[in-house]
Amino acid sequence: MQKEEEDRIRQAAGADEDEIGRYLHDPSPAVIKALLANNRLTDQDALIIARRKNLPGDVLDALARDKRWSEIYPIRLALARNPKTPLIAALSNARGLRLFDLAELAGSPLLPMVFRHKIEAVLTEKIPTVALGLKRSLAKTVSGGVLLALMKENDSDIITACLTNPRLTEALLYKLISRKSTRADTIQKIAGHPNWSSRYTVRLALVRNPHTPLARCVDFFPDLRTIDLRNLFGDPSVPTMVRPYLHQELLSRGEQPEEALFGEETLYEITDEENAEGIAE
Structure with a gap:
């Protein structure tokens, strides 16, 4: 020295x-x-x-x-x-x-990931006891697991705020849509969102979710790759009501869906009248 x-x-x-x-x-x-x-x-x-x-x-x-x-x-x-x-x-x-200071720490890219994850866990535990107004404000700024926790809430304003949050990512949304516990009205909001419903991976997840309106699923099909349509058709988690329309889309592309998995092809033939009624429901 x-x-x-x-x-x-x-x-x-x-x-x-x-x-x-x-x-x-x-x-x-x-x-x-x-x-x-x-x-x-x-x-x-x-x-x-x-x-x-x-x-x-x-x-x-x-x-x-x-x-x-x-x-x-x-x-x-x-x-x-x-x-x-x-x-x-x-x-x-x-x-x-304070809650909003914790939210800032959890979302700071300058801080170590392990620290941010622990702060996220603290925030997530607090969410159920937080006042509704604070939840709505938090939904505009938080990220990661806290954002997912808020999207479980039964409040339309919170879900809307989450969907406009700049820290929401496709990966988080895909995880949310893929969870069986996600509320039907939340799925429907995502399916109708002009930004998120146009994302390819989000569309794939929505088609697999039974709460997605059938009409929205059918709207997504023309923009999906054939290989993904075939994978969806072979995925047992895809809702039964969606399968005939997947089958129809594949046939329109000259594809022959795997009959061995799902029985005779006629099982999925639908008339024009049935098609209109099904999508309108």
Whole structure:
């Protein structure tokens, strides 16, 4: 350690309130540790240190363990937001944070994935007890598992907000549609959504879901690849009412569906009248 740094460490440890500011951005972790031991350090000084993203984890951990700051909300939030804060310290400081601050942490791409997943789990557990108005607001901003949890709610406004959430992805929606527990009205909202119902993987999932209106399923068929239509026709999870229309679409493309799986071809022949009635239902 150079003498100059040793001098700064000594000076930081004994600095008075007017002098502390000159050491808050010191590049040396040892100087910052000395500053943390200074009893003249104020809340605002500690907050500046907590926000520094160029400090090693052990310095931030020392700050997190200091009981002087354990009840200071801005410092706890800053430590939780700092990607350099060690996981245990970050989680400890995240405990008790406000709902929307937790939502921000869960969606921050700057924070470690394991930390975000744990925050998501905390938020998901809280969802059932959150007031309806807060759920509607959260639905516009949250991501991942929290978004999926909100889409289980029996509230049209929440579902609408979730579907317009910029963090909603095809993968999440596919997972939701594929769950048997997903509410029928939620599936119908997705099937009628002008954006999401045009996504290819979402359409495949919707065709397999028994709550998707038949007319919407039939609307999707012309844009599906033949190989996917054949896979759908051979998938036992596809609703029975959809099969005749899948069969018809495949025949119109010159395909011969696997009779061995589903019996005689005539089983799926439908008259024009039946076709109109079935789709209209």
